[in-house]
Amino acid sequence: MTAPSLLWFRQDLRLADNPALMAAAAGPLLPVFVLDDQAAGGWAPGGAARWWLHHSLAALGAALAARGAPLFLLRGRAEILIPGLAQAIGAKEVFASRLYEPWARERDRRIAEALAADGRQLRLATSAVLMEPARFAAGSGKPYAVYTPFARALAATGDPPSPLPTPTVLAGLPQPPDGLALATLDLLPRRDWAAGFAAHWQPGEAGAAARLTGFLAGPIAAYGAARNTPGVAGTSGLSPHLHWGEMSPRSLWHAVRAALPQPGVLGPQSRAWPFLSELLWREFSYHLLWHHPSLPDAPLRPRFAEFPWAPKPALLRAWQRGRTGLPIVDAGLRELWQTGWMHNRVRMIAASLLVKHLLQPWQDGAAWFWDTLVDADLAANSASWQWVAGCGSDAAPYFRIFNPVLQGEKFDPAGDYVRRYVPELARLPAKWLHRPWEAPAAVLDAAGLRLGLDYPRPIVDLAEGRARALAAFATLGTPA
Ligand SMILES: Cc1cc2nc3c(=O)[nH]c(=O)nc-3n(C[C@H](O)[C@H](O)[C@H](O)COP(=O)(O)OP(=O)(O)OC[C@H]3O[C@@H](n4cnc5c(N)ncnc54)[C@H](O)[C@@H]3O)c2cc1C
Structure with a gap:
């Protein structure tokens, strides 16, 4: 036998x-x-x-x-x-x-x-992953440090092999040993904090397949335009399924290629590219984690080890609880708490406020995400926080500082997203929704909003916070 x-x-x-x-x-x-x-x-x-x-x-x-x-x-x-x-x-x-x-x-x-x-x-x-990081290198033989050449080179290797079938019958042991009951793993939170998650997610392979079917039936067609609008369901929502391996990246790749058929070599002009290039960001994160095992803890750019962070528990706490007084940021942190997920655009805005305007160490933000995201993924989370903080390998320049008011007005112009997660602001007209502290008293009264009582005033003056962040950055010397 x-x-x-x-x-x-x-x-x-x-x-x-x-x-x-x-x-x-x-x-x-x-x-x-x-x-x-x-x-x-x-x-x-x-x-x-x-x-x-x-x-x-x-x-x-x-x-x-x-x-x-x-x-x-x-x-x-x-x-x-x-x-x-x-x-x-x-x-x-x-x-x-x-x-x-x-x-x-x-x-x-x-x-x-x-x-x-x-x-x-x-x-x-x-x-x-689509490609083993250990087997994929730049022409120099070194690992890739920049996303764009990485993504183009990986795409140029062609489509990944076709997915394997699902076995219908398995030969279990005739007398399998008795294991633990699932409940004894004690995985569910004691407090009912996650009670609302089930309304948003169906963990498991069937849930992943259902989520993919829904995405391919609608949002994929407009993904390139809608992926930055947090008020609409414009992205796949597949990240937790991918993290836990309930769907393989190559199954997803082939499903998207089949849904958006197009002859010729895949590249930035392809219809499938806007989505597949995001999957390649995931791939790049794994590439970075493999080649830089210190990614979760230490800045990839060594000079950032000297960055003058100014840790303040009260600021971190206000951010975690969605009480910064900056509506798009608060909406994001509350979406995270309520659903276990946050829209990518808002992750970037919220992370940027924490590490730049508030000068809190990126590791503190990453740790909060680690605990509260259903898709918490060591590669994507670490690489993304380093990217936002400006200390990653292919990072946004530190001096490019998101203004949360302008970002909110651009990506949530009617305020659908903010109204959903920050109900105390729901009755404010769109004109003031992302800057309630500038609204005339009569507008606040009409919206039933008492600033400082129902909703906080901003915990940071954006212009001052920006100047402070730039000054802190300047202490590191001239960018390499
Ligand atoms: C500060 C910060 C922290 C993040 N932490 C995580 C994390 O812990 N886990 C995680 O999976 N993603 C993380 N991301 C990346 C991104 O926000 C999520 O992957 C995305 O929001 C998931 O939603 P979706 O499945 O609808 O994405 P879609 O837009 O549908 O994208 C499809 C898939 O591509 C991958 N992907 C998309 N964008 C990125 C990206 N920028 N980096 C890496 N992979 C990406 C994800 O696997 C995603 O499911 C983080 C981003 C930021 C800015």
Whole structure:
């Protein structure tokens, strides 16, 4: 009889287009998930991501059980549990999708060693990215440092291979061991903070497929124009599904290519480019994380290590709670709290206010996002915060400082977004919505708004904050 194998699910919680699953499914298999917070250290999934993980594991468990191979759940050190389990069931091979987080790479290295010492093998498949960062380099042989050449070079390699099918039957072990019940992983928040998430999301592979179908049926056609308008559902909302691997990036790539068919080589003029180029930003983030494992903690531009941040807990707290007095920023932080997600344009505006006008360290903002985003992703979050802060490899110049009033007026002109998430401003006319502190008293009265009571005055004078940020930047010397 063929030896069984262990199929270790991590951030690939799907059956479709899962190379590790297909390899393991050649014989009998035991699918396992290990909640290993200790190995991840400070980068264990945050609160919102744990809510997602709970529901995603429930969906994956049901899909696997229906095919004959129930999911075995464990909690503890994967480094000990995985080799032990492989030995216990007599598995010669452990199959998994490759991870790119520095802590996970280190853990995989140690597990591969432990397995090899016992005559077993850890087999890692490419699954979370289109292209292995280790195998993709610029002409110089060095990793890419700038997005545009990276994206063009990757697109020039052509479409990725076609997705693999979903297995309909799996050969589970005749007597699988008893694992933990999902509830004992204790992933759901104690407070009912995430109660509203379920109205916005359906974690799991079926939810990912439904979200994609909806996106392809409508918003994709206008994506290039609508992707910056937070008041409309103009983007895919697939980021948490992609993070947890409920859909592979290449399945998404092919689905978008099929929805917007066009002969010829893919490039910036292609109809699919506006969307696929965002997927390539994700890819670029993974490229950066792989080649710069310090990305989550330290600025990629070394001189930013000397940046004179001015940490002030009260400012950070006001920002986290959506009480800055700057409507588009507050709407974004409240959208995040209520739904576990924030529109990309607003992420940029909110992050910029925190690191520039308020001079709070980007790592503090990244940590808040890590805890509250359902799509919290170490590669995308770290790379994006560094990009906004100006210390990333391909960053917006530090001196380009978003003005949240002008950004609000440009991208939320009628105020649909702000009215939805900051209801105390809902009755203000659009003219004053993004700058309520400038509204005449009669306008405020008519809108039933008492500034400083119902809604805060701005916590920073935008002109002063901008000047302070530029002065802080100037202390670093001339840009390289
Ligand atoms: C400060 C900041 C922090 C961020 N943190 C995260 C994070 O933790 N996790 C995360 O997935 N994205 C993060 N992003 C990127 C981006 O905001 C989200 O990916 C996007 O808003 C997700 O919405 P969507 O799925 O509707 O995107 P769509 O517009 O539909 O894009 C499709 C997919 O492309 C990828 N993508 C799009 N934009 C980016 C980008 N700028 N960088 C990397 N990938 C991108 C995502 O996987 C997304 O699902 C961050 C951006 C900023 C400015």
